[in-house]
Amino acid sequence: MITIEKLHKKFGSLEVLKGIDLQIKSGGVFAILGPNGSGKTTLIKSMLGMVIPNSGDIWIQGENIKKQWRYRHQVSYLPQIAHFPKNLKVAELLKMIKNLKNKPCDETSLVATFNLAPFLNKNLGDLSGGTKQKVNAVLTFMVDNPIIIMDEPTSGLDPVSVLELKKIILAERAKGKTIIISSHILSFIEEISDEIVFLLDGNIYFKGSVSKLKENTNKSNFEEAIASILTTSYA
Numbered sequence: 091m092i093t094i095e096k097l098h099k100k101f102g103s104l105e106v107l108k109g110i111d112l113q114i115k116s117g118g119v120f121a122i123l124g125p126n127g128s129g130k131t132t133l134i135k136s137m138l139g140m141v142i143p144n145s146g147d148i149w150i151q152g153e154n155i156k157k158q159w160r161y162r163h164q165v166s167y168l169p170q171i172a173h174f175p176k177n178l179k180v181a182e183l184l185k186m187i188k189n190l191k192n193k194p195c196d197e198t199s200l201v202a203t204f205n206l207a208p209f210l211n212k213n214l215g216d217l218s219g220g221t222k223q224k225v226n227a228v229l230t231f232m233v234d235n236p237i238i239i240m241d242e243p244t245s246g247l248d249p250v251s252v253l254e255l256k257k258i259i260l261a262e263r264a265k266g267k268t269i270i271i272s273s274h275i276l277s278f279i280e281e282i283s284d285e286i287v288f289l290l291d292g293n294i295y296f297k298g299s300v301s302k303l304k305e306n307t308n309k310s311n312f313e314e315a316i317a318s319i320l321t322t323s324y325a
């Protein structure tokens with residue numbers, strides 16, 4: 091269970107999160123949606139201790155994360171933009187992360203799933219954006235953690251890889267893991283999410299299932315339901 095209470099975050103005079111209260115129950119796929127700049131990454135990074143809120147509290151598995159780091163051993167994170175060392179080879183990075191994790195890692199089947207074998211001896215700086223994202227996915231899923239947080243995981247992936255990613259996410263969900271995803275690809279979110287939260291103007295505009303959102307907005311299509319929130323709010 092993840093509990094967020096009265097979370098405020100400002101960057102200078104820009105108030106990005108204006109008192110977010112949120113509960114994410116354990117087990118299932120939870121999506122964080124919202125327009126560009128609505129604070130999805132800020133919220134995600136707050137859960138990871140990478141953004142320090144101005145006020146408010148976050149509890150992960152019962153532990154207040156303020157000034158804590160141990161909980162991070164239970165959380166896998168796929169960042170929106172991975173900054174890999176350019177001159178390191180893919181195989182070297184995988185080995186290095188495995189050593190750092192000091193936990194059982196299973197990257198072999200993931201490397202096969204994402205067809206990364208031909209790239210293992212290539213420098214990370216020479217990879218295409220999509221191939222880097224596949225490496226990012228391998229790093230995320232190779233460790234067996236109960237919480238998986240992904241910021242725009244489909245970014246740059248071709249349709250076959252998106253399909254593979256979806257299968258992996260659903261398999262992790264079936265193991266009872268808590269998976270938190272931010273994405274603008276609504277078809278992807280609709281297929282995999284148990285619950286969504288929609289951020290708007292620093293607050294939670296909606297929390298519930300995709301079908302509940304469709305019902306509330308009186309739309310049969312998820313994209314139209316999201317569009318109707320935005321047109322109503324910004325009209």
Ligand SMILES: Nc1ncnc2c1ncn2[C@@H]1O[C@H](COP(=O)(O)OP(=O)(O)OP(=O)(O)O)[C@@H](O)[C@H]1O
Nearest residue numbers: 101102104106124125126127128129130131132133
């Ligand atoms: N370190 C920072 N310093 C200053 N402003 C920041 C910083 N990080 C984020 N912001 C600003 O906070 C706002 C929210 O950014 P955030 O990245 O959380 O949005 P997002 O919903 O993830 O956006 P997107 O959909 O474009 O990825 C934006 O206006 C952004 O410019």
